[in-house]
Amino acid sequence: MTQGDSLAVEIRAVPNLPEVGIGDDIAALLLEQVSGVEWADGSRGLLPGDVVVITSKIISKAEGRVVTADDRDAVIASETVRVVASRSVGPGRPVTRIVETTHGLILAAAGVDASNTDVGTLVLLPEDPDRSAVRIRESIAAFTGCNVGIIVTDTMGRPWRLGLMDMAIGAAGVEVLEDLRGRRDGHGHELTVTVTAVADEIASAAELVTTKLSGAPIAVVRGLSRHVLPPTVHGPGASAIVRPAEDDLFGLGTAEAMSRGRREAIAARRTVRDFTEDSVDRVRITDAIDQALTAPAPHHSQPFRFVLLESSDTRDRLLDAMARRWADDLRQFDGLTDEAISTRLERGDVLRRAPAIVLPFVDLSVAHEYPDGARRTAERDMFVVAGGAAVENLLIALAADGLGSAWISSTIFCPEVVADVLGLPPTWIPLGAIAIGSPLEPPAPRESRSGDSSVHIR
Numbered sequence: 001m002t003q004g005d006s007l008a009v010e011i012r013a014v015p016n017l018p019e020v021g022i023g024d025d026i027a028a029l030l031l032e033q034v035s036g037v038e039w040a041d042g043s044r045g046l047l048p049g050d051v052v053v054i055t056s057k058i059i060s061k062a063e064g065r066v067v068t069a070d071d072r073d074a075v076i077a078s079e080t081v082r083v084v085a086s087r088s089v090g091p092g093r094p095v096t097r098i099v100e101t102t103h104g105l106i107l108a109a110a111g112v113d114a115s116n117t118d119v120g121t122l123v124l125l126p127e128d129p130d131r132s133a134v135r136i137r138e139s140i141a142a143f144t145g146c147n148v149g150i151i152v153t154d155t156m157g158r159p160w161r162l163g164l165m166d167m168a169i170g171a172a173g174v175e176v177l178e179d180l181r182g183r184r185d186g187h188g189h190e191l192t193v194t195v196t197a198v199a200d201e202i203a204s205a206a207e208l209v210t211t212k213l214s215g216a217p218i219a220v221v222r223g224l225s226r227h228v229l230p231p232t233v234h235g236p237g238a239s240a241i242v243r244p245a246e247d248d249l250f251g252l253g254t255a256e257a258m259s260r261g262r263r264e265a266i267a268a269r270r271t272v273r274d275f276t277e278d279s280v281d282r283v284r285i286t287d288a289i290d291q292a293l294t295a296p297a298p299h300h301s302q303p304f305r306f307v308l309l310e311s312s313d314t315r316d317r318l319l320d321a322m323a324r325r326w327a328d329d330l331r332q333f334d335g336l337t338d339e340a341i342s343t344r345l346e347r348g349d350v351l352r353r354a355p356a357i358v359l360p361f362v363d364l365s366v367a368h369e370y371p372d373g374a375r376r377t378a379e380r381d382m383f384v385v386a387g388g389a390a391v392e393n394l395l396i397a398l399a400a401d402g403l404g405s406a407w408i409s410s411t412i413f414c415p416e417v418v419a420d421v422l423g424l425p426p427t428w429i430p431l432g433a434i435a436i437g438s439p440l441e442p443p444a445p446r447e448s449r450s451g452d453s454s455v456h457i458r
Helices: 026-036 056-062 072-078 129-144 198-210 254-268 282-292 312-333 338-353 373-400 415-422
Strands: 010-013 051-055 066-068 080-088 095-101 106-108 121-123 149-158 161-172 218-222 304-308 356-363 404-408 428-430 433-437
Touching: 010 198, 026 051, 026 056, 026 129, 051 056, 051 129, 051 198, 056 121, 056 129, 056 149, 056 161, 072 080, 072 095, 106 149, 129 149, 129 161, 149 198, 161 198, 198 218, 254 373, 282 304, 282 356, 282 373, 304 373, 312 338, 312 415, 338 404, 338 433, 356 373, 373 404, 373 428, 373 433, 415 428
Parallel strands: 051 149
Antiparallel strands: 010 218, 051 218, 066 121, 080 095, 095 106, 149 161, 304 356, 356 428, 356 433, 404 433
């Protein structure tokens, strides 16, 4: 059985490596000591097909990526493209920051490390770990003629998992990903999603012998020559393991996700009048109403009320009664002809076509009683304004859930008709009707708006 076919893997730490300084040749230091590595078969040193796993810190030291700095946060910021998440565990304790580095890696503290280095200094990640791996591989080949793979590692946490482990941040001459899709398992099932992160597996396995306290920053892995590329092929490097942003379901961090989500939901809120015939799950509507209820309200009250018109009979009775009232008013006060009235009423047909309708109200029963008319009017206006905030919350929540909506003012013009048909208390003040459904077509992009003409400074 050849080495490449072997099911056994051996891992050995390279002993007695000296402290690495600026300008040191990592390949030369390795080759000086690798003869001290004894394998199970009694052989020593490197063989073609071995994989050399190197902790990134010694590469950083050799490349001069060590800085003297009192302000670690400033150094982290210099290595950061964006902050994904941050958390302080208590007063006086340092803030933990998960960031995206200039390499595209998501790491705590941008990989800036104060361990295993002189007091007052910080070690940064290599500028280009893949390129560093190529240089070391080429040097080993030049010295020995031996074709090996190189993996450069750094320590990372994993989402949803406790504990740290080494992963590959640089690679040369190694198959970093093994695509098993299309192959069949032992039961004949075709694999459809399995792509194995070979380089990360090798990195974490090597850490079992190097460890953080062993003082052995290099290990050699034998038995995986099937993953070592031909001498002239370095491969895509460990950068190929970084998931593209467009494929990352969790690419946004906590604060960033909430902030961007709010902005996108607000921008997505458009008036939608044409819907598909798909019904809307009641839970989606009630979830949006839950968000509406977070709007500010006077006197620490909860005056918001919502009626979900699920009965088609009730919907028809309400819309027919309102249509008759509108027609009478348009005829009496506006002098419109029957044809003009019919055209005007067609605007409200969206309420007949929509898969769902919600009627928002504010309940003035919790309002304060004032003896004078001015304060009574102001009190009512205050509640109506609060109701508008609740309506906007509802519209944005619906948009964030991918639903379209159209706010129609209709019920405001005939409150007594609404109260009579639905049997509502006279203290419920209607705030229109909201048609809800899945948009028939994506809304057109909104024109950019600036507050310059709307903001007046005094």
